[in-house]
Amino acid sequence: MSGLKRPVRVTAGDRVRFDGQLRGVLAVSALAVTLSDDDRPYRVVPLLELFETEDFKVVDTPMRMPLPPASLLESFPEAEVEKALWWEGHILEVLHGLPPGAEPGAEPRPEFGPDRSLTARQRAKAAELTTAGHRVSPSTVAHRRRRYQEHGVIGLADHRLVRKRPQYGEVDDAVVTAMRQAIGEAVDASTRTGTFLLWRTGEILKASPEGHQVRLPSQRTLYRLLGKLTVGTHTTGSATTRRSRAHGAQGPHGEMPVFAPGEVMQIDSTPLDVLVRLDNGVVGKVELTAMVDVATRTVTAAVLRPTTKSVDASVLLARTVTPELMRPGWVEALKMSRSVLPHRRLLALDERLEHAAARPVIVPELIVCDHGKVFLSRNFRSACRFLEVDFQPTHKGSPFEKGHIEKTLGSVATLFAQFLPGYTGRNTDHRGRNLEHEHLWSLLELQELLDEWIVAKWQNRKHDGLRDPSHPGRPFTPNEKYAALVEACGYVPVALGGDDYVELLPAEWRVVNDYGIRIKNRTYDSPELGRMRRQDSGVRAKRGLWEAHTDPYDVSRIWVRDHRRDNIWVQAAWRYLNRVPVPFGDLAWDHVSHQLPRATEAEIADAVAALLTRAHAGPQSGPEPEPDKRDRRVAARTKAAGPVTPASASSGASSEDTAEEPEETLAEVIPLGLFDPLEDPWKRP
Structure with missing residues (x-):
């Protein structure tokens, strides 16, 4: 008996080799099996004797009876389903001797006992049904039995009642x-x-x-x-x-798992459905270029330009790794120290966050973009290499591969742009009349509003795609998601120095005249440009012009590379800077900064409501309110301190700047007005 290979099971309907012949299994009991025999109607063989026979073998075993496809039965009429279930009970009695639902220990009826062959049981069932008023033949019972063993209960139903129609009817x-x-x-x-x-x-x-x-x-x-x-x-x-x-891709859409901020980021541009007043006074539309972090849905940077260029994408990348500093007029609820972000712990790693707004600083690892010339340009690729960021274009015609930024840019139109004067709608069917006559914002003013809206609204808006897998009923805001992920993934700042930031800015090649450098109808000058005036830079490829880098989002100053003195940067300020608000310094910040508790949801909601109300009203041209004595002193000292360079903006305020000084008599301070692009620059103030 050792080493005997036994079959998994022997059931009625199997064919086995026994005693030199192929025999059919008619019935199986606990101790014996009933086999067909050529000489006799059947032969009962004990299981022990069957398994010990040397030539015993299961020749072929029919497939396991399929489970009843209940969903397919539901497509049949109710009467046909009942008829199929009625037939199933009789077929099971033919196969196993007992009908379904028989009591435990019940014995088969004599005509369906294990000593009766399958053919005999089929005849007995046909006679029983005929006597009960259902005229059927033994061949009909055999046919039903075979269909049941092959297809299950669905094989007992009449499929003519649910015959499928051709997909395209009778069309050739x-x-x-x-x-x-x-x-x-x-x-x-x-x-x-x-x-x-x-x-x-x-x-x-x-x-x-x-x-x-x-x-x-x-x-x-x-x-x-x-x-x-x-x-x-x-x-x-x-x-x-x-x-x-x-x-687009024809295969199934894959998904790249993202578990850390910056692991995958997406960038794209789209026209903004708002009319603005450009620097030359012409009314037109602008393009919105933004970058979003997939893991947290944080909009790390968003800029507006009349036409997006490759240098704009590079500047956008630089702003992504740079904190968003609080600005005059922003409410205290937008401060990072009052948000859900772990400001105190991050400040120990990055001092630039001391006066930062509540927008995370995320360093990209991989940037996904489309095949636009702006993002495939050499300028943007070199900026990615400089910051050691991987670059991955999508497949052509596959916008779903960067669906997060596509959806984000669309949300800006519905959540922000429609509140602005000059809103055009998404197409000509939605456009209003006489929009160019409304009180439109300038490009620089609209950029300020957009930056404030991202910090106030977007970063504190619950996002349906940010849910905890363990608690899918609770959505998170981008700031909440970042605070949760940064605890597990950590934070490593990429601090751009002043020279690094300037290198990423777009370059203009100009002549240094006696009055300075003129770029886009603005004149910039500095005493340090003295040795460059009317001189040749020595760069033959540019016909002796001097290289000047400009920040598209800060027109107050430019940086000129001195090719004669080890390529150092010389900063030149806008000549009419006193006609526009100057950049604020640490003293101005400390004056309006207060040690307040974490901003509540109501405070943030009030800040967003005030922002949208102010944005909808358009730029104000009325007189400014008279500042108090302390405000005049702070404004005067801030103006005297001069503009803040990127390098200085990245560090905190010194103790000398924040120290309280005694009252002193100051000269009268004239409030600064807004820059008017239509005003004659040569007109005396």
Whole structure:
């Protein structure tokens, strides 16, 4: 008996080799098995004797009886389902001797006992049903039994009642093929109506050899066929969506798991649906370029430009790794120290966060973008290499691969832009009238409002994509998600020095004249430009011009590279800087800063409401309120301190700046007005 390989099981219906013959298994009991026999109706063999026979072998075992597909049964009429279940009870008695639901220990009836062959039991069942008024033959019972063993209870139902219709009805396959070709030709073409597609289908059939023998169905049938073939293709809808679906990835959409801030970030540009007043006084639209962190949905930087260029993307990257400093007029609730962000712990690692607003500083590891020239430019790629950031363009025609930034830019239009004067709507059908006559913001003013809105609204807005897997019922805000992830992933700052920041700014090549350097109708000058005036820089490729770097989002100053003195940077200020608000220093910040508890949700909501109200009202041109004595002193000292360089902005205030000084008599301070691009710059104040 040792080493005997036994079958997994022997069931009724199996065929086995026993005693030199192939025999069918008619019935199986606890101690014996009933086999078919050529000489006798059946043969009962004890299991022990069967397994010990040397030539015993299960020749073939039918597949396991499938589970009843209940979902398919539901597609049948109720009467047919009841009939199939009725047949199942009788077939089970034929196969196993007992009907379903028999009491434990019940014995089979004599005509269905294990000593009866399968054929005999089928005859007995046919006779029983006929006597009960159901005229069936033994062959019918055998047919039902075989269908039940092959398909389960679904095999006992009449499938003629649920016969499936052809996918395209009675339409000839050649017509379907021709219409598919017409739909394929429309992918990259302009959008046309269904009438054109039906006409094109007929033309394709006429041009094919077999098309002459095909008879076109009726117009109604063709329109129904067109509706089936164009489901989800936007063939008669949006051309942009149609091309995106046709040329996008055809396989299943994968998902890149993201567990840390900065692990994957996405960047993109889109026109902002708002009219603004540009520097030359012309009313026009601008483009919004933004970067979003996938793990936290944080908008790390967003800038507005009349036309996005490669240098703008580089500056955006620099702003991403630079803290957003609090600005005059921002409420205390927007301060990082009053937010859910771990400000105290992060401040020990990065001193630049001392006066930062409640927007995380995230260093990118991988940036995903589309194939726009701005992001594939050498300038942007070199900036990524400088900051050691991986660069990954998406597949062409696959905007879903950067769906987070696509959705974010769309949310800016619905959550922010519609509150602004000059809002145009997403298309011409939604555009109002006489928008250019409204009290429009300038580009620089609108940039200030956008920066404040991101800190106040977006970073504190619960996001449906930020949920805890353990508690999916609770959504998080971007700041809350960042605070949770930074505890596990840590924070390593990439502090850009002043020279590093300037290197990322766009360059302009200009002549240094007696009055300074003129860039975009603004004049910049500095005493340190003395040795460069009317001189040749020595750069032959630029015909002796001097290299000047400008910050598109801060027009108060520029930086000129001195090619004659080891390429050092010389800072030059805007000549009419006294006509616009000057950059604030540490003293101004300390004056308005107070040690307040963490900002409440109500305070943040009030700040957002005030921001949207101020944005909707447009720029104010009335007189400024008279400042008090201390405000005048702080303003005067801030102005005397001069502009703040990027290097100095990255460090905290010194003890000398923040020390309280005794009252002193100061000269009268004239409040500074807003810059008017339409004003004559040569007009005497």
